[in-house]
Amino acid sequence: MKSVSPGKKKKAKTDATEKIWNLRLYVAGQTRKSITAFANLKKICEDHLAGEYRIEVIDLLKDPQLAKGDQIIAIPTLVRKLPEPIKKIIGDLADTERVLVGLDIRPVSE
């Protein structure tokens, strides 16, 4: 498991009561789609969940056995591990609106 999530972006430590968004992005190598997805995710998180999120990038080419656990079939797939329930968004996350709906962020941040 390769945690790409940069420590410097974890501003969540400031408030323990505030919920932490635990996000996992599954990719398969440095493909165009996965790079795009990561960039899109980072932007959305910065815009809407600043300091409240943690991104874990899992490269299935390196850890293929991890695909089973989260029922990954499509690449890239973003999994919202926390808060529950688990949500999945597949694709390069280009449509911000849909990502926000998928992650259930909009009502929270509004």
Place this chain on the structure above:
Amino acid sequence: MVKKKHDVDVLEKCPTGIKGLDEITKGGIPKGRPTLICGSAGCGKTLFAMEFLMRGAMDYSEPGVFMTFEETPEDLAKNFISLGFDLNGMISRGLIAMDHVYIERSEIEETGEYDLEGLFIRLGNAIDSIGAKRVVLDTIEALFSGLSNAAIIRAELRRLFHWLKGRGVTAIVTGESGDRLLTRYGLEEYVADCVIFLDFRIEAQISTRRLRIVKYRGSSHGADEYPFLIDERGISILPITSLGLDYTVSMDRVSTGVPKLDAMLDGKGFYRGSTILVSGTAGTGKTSMSATFADAACRRGERCLYFAFEESPSQIIRNMGSIGVDLSRWVKKGLLKFHSARPSLYGLEMHLVTFHKVIDDFNPQVFIIDPISNLSAAGTESEVKSILTRLIDHLKMKKITTFLTDLTHFGGSLEHTSEEISSLIDTWLLLRDIELNGERNRGLYILKSRGMAHSNQIQEFMLTNQGIDLIDIYTGSGEVLTGSARAAQEAQEKASELASRREADRRLREQERRRNALETNIAALRAEFDVETEEVHLMAEEERKRQAVLAEDRLKMAHLRRAKPSVSPAKRSKKNRERRIK
């Protein structure tokens, strides 16, 4: 990761290990390529796929990956244990790898471009973990209901099948049948090499599973619909098309179990491997004939399979005990196997499959169906005939002597078998009622018997407590009599024969007596004659004596008269001398 494997000219095949399928496909499904198995819900796709993996792992040392998109591994394991497959055991021994792909549409949001590399990775990982040679995807169409972008799925499926070929694994992909297409999402478009269609039909409330090879690129294959069975040992498909007439025949003969019937059949009985039909109306003794034949086979130490469509095995054993045929000991010895089923239990094709399966399992030398007429309850006449043709061909090829009984109906022609199968029959015995003088007796005759000089006589067929007996029928005085009429006629004949014999004896004695009397007479006459002869002799003697005396007297007188000149002087002198001495 992706190994390119170039196809060779000759299509390599991968044996499925599923009973019968490898024969139909002439070796199995294409090796290293995907095969599509499609059919409606509940037609046995998953089982088919699973058995392919299980057989591969157990019989061909080819581990397999089962990727399920529908059922959970727990459910699958439960289903397969009932068919004798220990799924969890195989998984723990590293022979099967299971991956459950679960797609819940409500949990998934799609934004932008994606591919199904995750699926590829999972599959690749599973293949690598056990070195799999076989892969099952059951059923990959779930992707279409789980994801909305059909264009991506289609592109990815195409890539997947290509990728599978590249990995060199033999894959089975299942798909649900659609309205117009073989599968709902047109999977056959991607899997171009081999497509097998499973069907589950209900006709006249009888369900039959059938299998058909829709296409098999680069290979010939059976094109028919093949019925198949799913039982506690998995799937059995039987290639039951007609096998042609090129089987070899045996010169061996087998006893019918009735010595007199053997005598009628050239003195030797039936040919081994021939087909015998006994037809007759109800209660003419068909089952007794079958049981006797079965008994005779078991006595020879042969294995006999008895399909009973009318009675339960215990009933047959009990009833046959009453004619002195003890079948239970053969059952205990394992030489005789009964298989009882109502004909309407399942379809005709299914019966055939059952026949084949049981024959293959038990490997008998003698096969009995009692009666075949009941099969018509499960299908039309032409279907029954086709089934029986195929069955008989199969049995002939295996050199199994087949004994069929057929119930003919009252009023119908006796030579008319209900299934019109006379041309398939080598030896045809007809049991018929002979109604005469208020009784009903059984007659037996041989309608035909190919390849032997058989008797043309009608014999009276008797069921005694020592078994079947055949008695020469009464055919004297221009009429045919059976039963008590025959017995009465015979008694009458015997009486008159006795009377005439007595008369002859009497005459003989009379003649003897007369001869005796005559001889007595002759003796008496002879005695009388003897007496007369003796008298005559006596008289003659007396006469001679008298003559002699007379002559002497004359001499004396002459002497006295001394006038006998004929006396010599010497004599005279002597006489004188004598006188002087005195």
